[in-house]
Structure formats: structure tokens, C-alpha cells
Amino acid sequence: MFISSAFAQTAPAAASGGDMQSTLMSMLPLLLMFAVLYFVMIRPQMKKQKEHRAMIDALAKGDEVVTAGGLLGKVSKIGEGYLGVEIAAGVEVQMQRSAVVQVLPKGTIK
Numbered sequence: 001m002f003i004s005s006a007f008a009q010t011a012p013a014a015a016s017g018g019d020m021q022s023t024l025m026s027m028l029p030l031l032l033m034f035a036v037l038y039f040v041m042i043r044p045q046m047k048k049q050k051e052h053r054a055m056i057d058a059l060a061k062g063d064e065v066v067t068a069g070g071l072l073g074k075v076s077k078i079g080e081g082y083l084g085v086e087i088a089a090g091v092e093v094q095m096q097r098s099a100v101v102q103v104l105p106k107g108t109i110k
Helices: 017-057
Strands: 064-069 071-077 082-088 091-096 098-105
Touching: 017 098, 064 082, 071 091
Parallel strands: none
Antiparallel strands: 064 071, 064 098, 071 082, 082 091
8 A cells, every 4th residue: 555566667778978968967066076075175184294294304403392292392313203302401202203293483492
């Protein structure tokens, strides 16, 4: 009573030019969504990563930095992948270069 009978549809005729156009039109929203996603999310993230990498590569001895953990310190040693950061007089910690989040202006830490 509530279920109606299902009728098989006949197979569509040979593909015509109109079918190709409708396929492209149905793909258009998907392509537009990908383009918006790229320009709104992916491209700015790649730009931010590039800027962070440039900042890490430009680190020099004596730079004042903020780490990912929130520590403020002065770079005392520079290695290939690690830094020595002096966080207090006589207290030095080793950390990965990628843990540096920000380089502060000189004289910020006293």
C-alpha cells in the first residue's frame, strides 16, 4: 500500500553533444568549490609556512625569540636542527629550530 512499484527505465540513447555539456555543467560547482578552497585556505597556509621557514633560516646568535611553549629567550648556539636558547642567566635549553614561533625586536628581553 505504501510502497509503489518500481519501473525500469529504458537505457538512454547514444550520447549526444548535449550530454557532454550537462556533464561539464554538473562538474562546474565542484571545480568552483575547489578553486575557492585553494585561494581561501591552501594558498595562505603555504605562504605562512614559507615565511616561517625563512624566519627559521635567518635566525642568528643573539636573536630574542618566543618558542612554541611560550618561553622567551636569547639564541646562544645555533646548530643544524637545534638551537641553544638562554632563558635566564646561566640557564640554557636545547630545542628544535621549528619550535621558534616569533623573533622579537632586540632589547625586548632584559
